[in-house]
Amino acid sequence: MRKTIGIIMGGYSNEFKISLKSGNVVYDYLDKSKFDLYRIHILKEKWVYVDDDNKEYPLNxxxxxVTINNTVITFDCVFNAIHGTPGEDGLMQAYFELIGMPQTSCGFYQAALTFNKRDLLSVLKPYGIKCAPSYYLNKGDEINADDIIKKVNLPCFVKANKSGSSYGISKVYRKEELAKAISIAYQEDDEIIIESFLSGTEVSVGVIKYQGKTKVLPITEIVTENDFFDYEAKYEGKSTEITPARxxxxxxxxxxxxxxxxYDVLKMTGFTRSEFIFIGNEPFLLEMNTTPGLTTESILPQQAKEAGIDLPMLFENAINEVLS
Incomplete structure (x- = not known):
């Protein structure tokens, strides 16, 4: 029986353009002989269905x-392709749970937890997950550069606590650079995490639910031309992604x-992609994404392809996991 699927994309953050690209790839690759597909733009100013002629219909x-030509369309499932808020921080997940709508990403608690880097690392430490020494700031806190450097040393990373795609991140080499880096991070979030620089091989690890089981995908090594894996490296070709990792x-x-x-401790579902840096043989967790990029060039689809899972299979499995 054909299923009606709403693909949500866009969002309220600086990642909305990347999300639109991911959502359109899902729309292009899902099997239209099995699914009736609707592209749903979730934007601050409107929630709308956008048809192939770019005509918009408001969501109820x-x-x-959505009502189209006096016909009310309801959905069997929502495919979540929103990066950042409100699709990756738990807001949409909570909304869908309240209205009883199945959706392909993790639950609202898991989304909110993983979107908050500070809380995620704190929860995982008791389970033996290693992470870099860190220092936390909230907007309005006194900034004591000496205390920060004593805790994390130099160089260090200053990051917006709840942001993706490397928005609001700076690598700091000198004490005098801290204030500017903190100011940049505060443009993205009112919470900041400052972490020690870890020198080692960086890898990205995708984990999904596939045919009812937790599946770790082939590992990708990140080799960036820039000083770190920033927005330019991620999206503008300034990095090499090697799968499987060396x-x-x-x-x-x-x-x-x-x-x-x-993945299992947090009772995750759907797609995840976690970033690690090796110190010797030990992986140190940097962050976890629960709606990772889904374009043909994105890391998780690369990993799935290496595992013998093409994009139509990957996307259809996500829907089947929710509806089974």
Whole structure:
């Protein structure tokens, strides 16, 4: 029986253009002989269905339906392709749970937790997940550069706590650069995490639910031309992504174990992509994404392809996991 699927994309953050690209890839690759597909733009100023002629139809937020030519369309499932708020921080997940709408990403608690880097790392530490030494600031806190450097040393990273795609992140080499970096991070969020710089091989690990089981995808090594894996490196070709990663068997075993532990401990569902840096053979967690990029060039689809899962299979499985 054909299913009616709403693909949500856009969002309220600086990542909305990337999300629109991901959502359109999902729309292009899902099997239209099995699914009736509707592209839904979730934007600050409007929630609308956009047809192939770019005509817009407003969503009824009471039940997430849309009326087209006097016919009310309701959805069997929502495919979440929103990066950042409100699709990756738990807001849309909570909304869909309240109205009883199945959706492909994780639950609202898991989304809110993983979107908050500080809270995520705090929750995972008791389970043996290693992370860099860090220092936290909230907007309005006194900034004591000496205390910060004593805790994390130099160089260090200053990051917006709740932001994706490397928005609001700076690498700081000198004490005098801290204030500017903190100001940049505060433009994205009112909470900041300042972390020690870890020098080692960086990898990205995708984990999904596939055919009912937790599946760790082949690991990707990140080699950036820039000083770190920033927005330019991620989206403008200033990095090389090597799948499978050029790491030792011991490193591979350890990072797979860490990624699987994180996914299972947090009772995750849907897609996740976690970033790690190796210090020796030990992986240190940087962050976790629960609606990672889904374009043909994105890391998680690359990993799925290496595992023998093409985009139509990857996207259809996400829907089947929710509706099974």
């Amino acid at each position: 937020r009471h039940d997430f339906s 790491i030792s068997k011991e490193q591979e075993k350890n990072v797979i174990q860490s990624a699987r532990t994180i």
